[in-house]
Amino acid sequence: MCLAWFQNPPFEWTLGWRYTRVGKRSGRNSFISFISLISMSGIALGVAALIVVLSVMNGFQKEVRDRMLSVLAHVEVFDASGSLPDWRATSQEVLKNPQVRGAAPYVEAQAMVMRDDVVRGIMVRGILPDQEPKVSAVASQIVAGALTNLQPGEFSIVVGSELARSLRLKMGDKLTLIAPQGQVTPAGVLPRLKQFTLAGVFEAGHYEYDASLAFIHMDDAEKLFRLSGPTGLRLRVDDMQRAPDVAADLSATLKGNFYIRDWSQQNRNWFAAVQTEKRMMFIILTLIIAVAAFNLVSTLVMTVTDKQADIAILRTLGASPASIMKIFVIQGALVGLLGTAIGISLGVLVALNVDVIVPFIEAVFHVQFLPRDIYLISALPSDLRWPDVWQISGLSVVLAFLATLYPSWSAARVRPADALRYE
Numbered sequence: 001m002c003l004a005w006f007q008n009p010p011f012e013w014t015l016g017w018r019y020t021r022v023g024k025r026s027g028r029n030s031f032i033s034f035i036s037l038i039s040m041s042g043i044a045l046g047v048a049a050l051i052v053v054l055s056v057m058n059g060f061q062k063e064v065r066d067r068m069l070s071v072l073a074h075v076e077v078f079d080a081s082g083s084l085p086d087w088r089a090t091s092q093e094v095l096k097n098p099q100v101r102g103a104a105p106y107v108e109a110q111a112m113v114m115r116d117d118v119v120r121g122i123m124v125r126g127i128l129p130d131q132e133p134k135v136s137a138v139a140s141q142i143v144a145g146a147l148t149n150l151q152p153g154e155f156s157i158v159v160g161s162e163l164a165r166s167l168r169l170k171m172g173d174k175l176t177l178i179a180p181q182g183q184v185t186p187a188g189v190l191p192r193l194k195q196f197t198l199a200g201v202f203e204a205g206h207y208e209y210d211a212s213l214a215f216i217h218m219d220d221a222e223k224l225f226r227l228s229g230p231t232g233l234r235l236r237v238d239d240m241q242r243a244p245d246v247a248a249d250l251s252a253t254l255k256g257n258f259y260i261r262d263w264s265q266q267n268r269n270w271f272a273a274v275q276t277e278k279r280m281m282f283i284i285l286t287l288i289i290a291v292a293a294f295n296l297v298s299t300l301v302m303t304v305t306d307k308q309a310d311i312a313i314l315r316t317l318g319a320s321p322a323s324i325m326k327i328f329v330i331q332g333a334l335v336g337l338l339g340t341a342i343g344i345s346l347g348v349l350v351a352l353n354v355d356v357i358v359p360f361i362e363a364v365f366h367v368q369f370l371p372r373d374i375y376l377i378s379a380l381p382s383d384l385r386w387p388d389v390w391q392i393s394g395l396s397v398v399l400a401f402l403a404t405l406y407p408s409w410s411a412a413r414v415r416p417a418d419a420l421r422y423e
Contacts, residue, residue: 040335040338040342043296043335043336043340043396044346046289047342047347048343048344048346049288049385050288051156051350051388053285054278054392055383055385056351056354057274057381058278058383058388059383060075068267069240070137070204070205074236075100075234075243076266077233077260078259079257080258084232086229087233090258092299093254093255094235097221099237099245100236103234103235104233104234104250105128105229105234106125107225107227107231108231109221111224112177112178112180113167113214113354114175114178115160115168120167122212123188124214124215125214126221127215128217128218129147129148135234136236138215141160143201143202143203145158145198146199150216150217152202152217156198156217157196157199157214158201158215158216160203160209160211161201161210162215171198172197175196176194177196177216177224177242178297181225197390202215240263247261292400293403294338294403296332296335296336297406304411307411311414315414324408324414325408325409329405333401344392344393352382354382
């Protein structure tokens with residue numbers, strides 16, 4: 001049946017396709033076909049631009065998120081009292097959840113680091129070097145020294161690369177940590193100071209953490225901040241996208257007065273801003289497709305005006321108004337479908353090869369879109385997501401179809417007698 005349909009399609013499809021093609025014509029017909037080509041190109045460019053931009057934005061979001069989660073935990077569990085002395089029992093209870101892959105204790109507090117006349121505010125995280133690889137990738141991000149250099153009682157420290165650069169630190173240098181909790185003396189409240197030795201430098205690729213995060217041994221952190229145990233537990237789960245669900249499960253199953261938060265709660269403002277930017281870019285770039293759809297309206301209106309005599313002849317031969325309307329709906333739909341298909345092909349091709357295309361453009365024009373010393377990401381990341389592609393293509397086809405309705409309705413209302421009066 002399908003083969004018979006292709007061999008002898010209905011006349012509406014034949015005429016709709018004929019009006020869409022750019023053939024060897026002259027005069028007004030050729031101009032209308034040219035306008036159809038422009039409309040098709042506009043739809044294709046709009047679809048391709050939307051796919052590429054959303055893929056690059058998804059790539060940036062994934063890149064930054066992965067760099068953040070290389071330092072942050074997927075889920076954090078901490079006691080309301082501020083310390084968790086019996087962390088091993090809590091760790092065993094947490095690991096009973098099948099989604100939890102690893103757990104490690106930590107101490108986290110704010111402090112100030114001082115070297116010579118330079119003072120910086122930082123976040124100090126006390127860890128157990130043998131347990132930390134279960135919940136983060138910091139051990140693999142060490143660019144100088146080693147995480148295992150953090151030994152209890154030696155008061156060693158591992159800092160971010162940007163912090164080391166700003167303080168002009170090198171391995172073995174001394175720096176002073178100042179704890180905000182002071183100690184009471186006859187002379188008044190004095191800040192607690194402790195000298196640490198630089199034992200390593202890490203680079204997560206995220207400026208905030210490279211410039212303001214430092215690791216020390218958990219025992220040293222407990223002494224410095226006068227704690228009876230770790231602040232809590234940091235957890236790694238199998239699927240970070242399910243971290244909120246795991247946090248909710250642990251809230252219901254853990255016994256005790258615990259606070260539990262996942263990585264999306266820790267960075268809620270950043271992720272909300274990214275989602276807002278994606279929505280706005282989607283809306284703005286959709287306007288390109290909408291403009292192409294308006295061009296399609298003008299194309300069909302000009303076609304209807306030019307083909308009034310043909311329409312009148314078809315009506316006198318017995319064609320119904322619905323058939324006339326179908327001809328121009330098919331013409332506009334074909335333009336929309338072909339433009340969408342070309343746009344999808346172009347957009348997917350570019351999105352999958354951004355890492356090749358952008359360096360080529362940079363080499364040809366001697367420019368650099370993302371200087372590494374500013375953005376810390378020297379290449380444009382791209383993460384093509386097929387649900388986005390189908391959503392964009394569906395929107396494009398719907399806009400193209402809506403653009404055909406009024407011109408097609410106008411064609412169906414043409415009166416044969418009026419159209420043939422001056423022929």
